[in-house]
Amino acid sequence: MDLSYQHSHHQRILRQRNLLFAAVAALGAFSLLLLTMTLFRGREIVLQPVLRSPLTISSSGVSRDYLEMITRDVVVLTLDRNPQNLEYWMESVLAIASPRAQGKLKADLMRIVEEQRGSSISQFFTIQSMTIDTKALSSEVTGELHTIVGSKVVSKQLRTFRYRWEYAGLTLRLIGFGMVEDEKGHREKGRAS
CATH class of the missing domain: 3.10.450.230 (VirB8 protein)
Known part of the structure; x- marks a missing residue:
């Protein structure tokens, strides 16, 4: 039981880490897009x-x-x-x-x-x-x-x-x-x- 509990706990932590990395990557891409638009847009x-x-x-x-x-x-x-x-x-x-x-x-x-x-x-x-x-x-x-x-x-x-x-x-x-x-x-x- 202890082994299956640790395995499910690690799986949950991996999913959270992967979701966090995906969110960071999406925010980074969005920031890069906004920066590009700001630099090349007419003021x-x-x-x-x-x-x-x-x-x-x-x-x-x-x-x-x-x-x-x-x-x-x-x-x-x-x-x-x-x-x-x-x-x-x-x-x-x-x-x-x-x-x-x-x-x-x-x-x-x-x-x-x-x-x-x-x-x-x-x-x-x-x-x-x-x-x-x-x-x-x-x-x-x-x-x-x-x-x-x-x-x-x-x-x-x-x-x-x-x-x-x-x-x-x-x-x-x-x-x-x-x-x-x-x-x-x-x-x-x-x-x-």
């Missing part, structure tokens, strides 16, 4: 509605609405400046720049800061139209560039500026901007690109 974040509809950012690319909103804000940041905010202006532009473009952008921005420091020259830009290219990650903005000396507007010129972007992960970064050449090939002095 998406839903942002609060800022414009006319809810805005989403996806790892598969930049939406037209998002690129338009960012361009609109960056145009104001990059083209509205005065001698009192030059350091803040430069640091703000560099904060949204791609790390690979920061060196060149900083050199271009430093030239503008040195030219404008101590002067009474300010400028601001009024947007009239915008062209967005989500495939090439670029945007062009046309509008009037107003130049003010002291408190007097000395020029108001129709200009087009091109912004180039880089999209990595879920982050859109500026890699360059500058004035688009007109028919005569002229460019704005102090261009950053």
